[in-house]
Amino acid sequence: MLILGIETSCDETAAAVVRDGTDVLSCVITSQCSRFQNTGGVIPEDAARQQVLCMLPVLHECLQKATVEMKEIDAIAVTKGPGLLGSLLVGTTTARTLATLWKKPLIGVHHTLGHLSSTWLMDDQIRNSEFPILTLSASGGHTDLWYRTSHTKGTLLGSTRDDAAGEAFDKGASLLSLPYPGGPSIAQAAEGGDPHAYEFPLPLRNDPSLDFSFSGLKTSLRYLLRDLDQSHSARPNGEAGRAHRTSHIVNVAASYQHAICSHLIDRITRALHRHPEVKEIHLVGGVSANTYLRAMLEKSIHEQTSKRTNEQTILRWPSTLVYCTDNAAMIASAGEFLIQEHGKKAYEVFETTASLPLHLAVYQ
Ligand code: KG4
Ligand code: ZN
Numbered sequence: 241m242l243i244l245g246i247e248t249s250c251d252e253t254a255a256a257v258v259r260d261g262t263d264v265l266s267c268v269i270t271s272q273c274s275r276f277q278n279t280g281g282v283i284p285e286d287a288a289r290q291q292v293l294c295m296l297p298v299l300h301e302c303l304q305k306a307t308v309e310m311k312e313i314d315a316i317a318v319t320k321g322p323g324l325l326g327s328l329l330v331g332t333t334t335a336r337t338l339a340t341l342w343k344k345p346l347i348g349v350h351h352t353l354g355h356l357s358s359t360w361l362m363d364d365q366i367r368n369s370e371f372p373i374l375t376l377s378a379s380g381g382h383t384d385l386w387y388r389t390s391h392t393k394g395t396l397l398g399s400t401r402d403d404a405a406g407e408a409f410d411k412g413a414s415l416l417s418l419p420y421p422g423g424p425s426i427a428q429a430a431e432g433g434d435p436h437a438y439e440f441p442l443p444l445r446n447d448p449s450l451d452f453s454f455s456g457l458k459t460s461l462r463y464l465l466r467d468l469d470q471s472h473s474a475r476p477n478g479e480a481g482r483a484h485r486t487s488h489i490v491n492v493a494a495s496y497q498h499a500i501c502s503h504l505i506d507r508i509t510r511a512l513h514r515h516p517e518v519k520e521i522h523l524v525g526g527v528s529a530n531t532y533l534r535a536m537l538e539k540s541i542h543e544q545t546s547k548r549t550n551e552q553t554i555l556r557w558p559s560t561l562v563y564c565t566d567n568a569a570m571i572a573s574a575g576e577f578l579i580q581e582h583g584k585k586a587y588e589v590f591e592t593t594a595s596l597p598l599h600l601a602v603y604q
Contacts, residue, residue: 241314241579244338245572246299248331249323249351250381251287253294254568257306257313261576262360262367266305267562267569270294288326295334302568310342315587317575320348321596322381332592347575348590352377352384352601353392354570355524357577360391361569363559370519370554374511376504379525379565380406380421383452383504384598385511387518391577394602397511398450405500405527408454412461412496416489426493427530433494435532438464440499442506450507457499464492501533505540512544512553523557529564 242265247254256267303310318335321328332348339346355377360366372394375386383405388394403411406423413422418429440460443453468488504527512518521541527533538555545553558564578586582603 241576242308242312243347243572243575244302244313244316244344245349245568245570245575246316246318246331246335247351247354247566247568247571248291248295248327249319249321250327250566251282251290252566253291253298253330254566254571255299255302256567256569256572257302257308258361258569258572258576261357261573261580262362264362264569265308266302267567268298268302268305269562269567270298282324284324284326287324288330291327291330295330299334313342313344315345315347315575315579316342317347317349317571317578319351319354319571320590321351321593323351323594325592325594328592328594345587347578347586348588348592349571349574349578350596350601351566351571352382352598353574353578355379356386356388356522356601357391357573358524358558358563358567358570359522359556360573361559361563363556366556369556372515372518373520373522374508374515374518375522375524376508376528377525378405378504378523378527380404380410382525382598383454383527385450385452385507386602387511387515388602390581392574392581392603395604396599396602398452398507399598400452400454402453402455403458405452405454405504406525408457408500409497409527411458412500415458415461415465416493416496418493421526423527423530426497427532429490429493430497430532431490433490433492435494435498437491438495440495442499443503445506450511452503452507454500454503457496457503460499461492461496468492497530497532501530501536504533505536508537509540509544512541518553520554520556523555524564526565528557529561 245256252271254269257265316335373388384399385397410422413425418425
């Protein structure tokens with residue numbers, strides 16, 4: 241099947257054409273990131289207005305790059321939620337209009353199911369991938385751990401009780417006066433730093449759930465920076481103190497990144513311990529772009545599985561950075577999997593919803 245995907249849940253306007261859930265014929269994204277670099281986050285009304293301006297040019301470019309005609313498209317898949325309502329409405333209204341005009345079936349996709357599908361994009365090896373799969377979906381709006389028995393079925397093992405992992409990067413970057421989005425800024429600032437220079441407490445260490453919590457890390461960072469500031473300004477020369485602090489930032493960034501990643505890995509390894517039948521572990525969402533996280537996961541899973549069994553658990557993440565962060569190819573792919581596994585039910589009428597509960601991303 242050939243599916244046109246549309247994603248406008250936040251500050252990206254995206255459209256893509258995907259064949260059979262995996263082959264990306266085109267994937268066009270305009271990001272408003274630079275607009276929000278000085279605000280420390282997205283301004284919803286502003287984001288929605290930009291969506292209106294970008295939607296049609298993005299759609300036009302996407303169809304042109306895919307070199308497909310409207311009549312070849314089998315269905316349209318669009319993010320129905322969760323996200324910023326104004327932004328979501330631009331995407332869903334466009335998709336509904338096209339579906340009516342072109343007489344195509346329309347599929348409403350939960351944004352998280354899009355991320356869960358992103359590891360299948362342009363990855364030949366993954367066609368033979370085996371369930372059950374443990375998936376960590378971590379981005380700016382959500383952090384959740386899934387036990388999946390098929391592309392669209394599974395259970396939510398745990399989710400964040402406060403901030404999302406990406407939010408912890410974003411808020412941390414703001415405290416460190418680094419640009420938004422915080423994930424790439426902190427990863428870059430941390431290069432060459434000592435990840436053990438400063439110890440952060442491991443969140444929910446004695447909590448038996450598989451939930452996440454990041455707000456304590458952010459608070460610890462605030463106190464650490466305050467203490468560093470105080471010790472530096474106590475130096476005879478304020479300038480020298482500031483220079484001293486700058487030289488510490490690389491270690492602070494490395495330690496903070498290490499703390500966020502340690503919490504994510506701790507939850508994954510606990511889940512794997514409880515579900516030894518898991519065949520693969522997938523990392524998806526904006527935070528899955530983090531190379532320190534990937535390396536840490538490889539190391540810890542290698543240690544854990546070689547102790548447990550001779551069989552290696554397979555690790556996967558999206559084949560390119562574009563598929564880690566918000567994009568429309570993942571929405572088209574999820575649309576394909578919904579049709580494959582649920583037939584006509586996939587085309588049910590849906591509402592555009594800002595707060596769509598997380599557990600509804602998959603079927604039980
Ligand atoms: O999936 P995404 O594009 O949007 C949401 O659904 O939220 O994720 C964006 C989040 C941001 O918080 C950003 O800081 C984070 O992903 N991110 C990263 C990296 N690249 C993006 N976090 C850590 N390391 C990265 N390299
Ligand atoms: Zn996302």
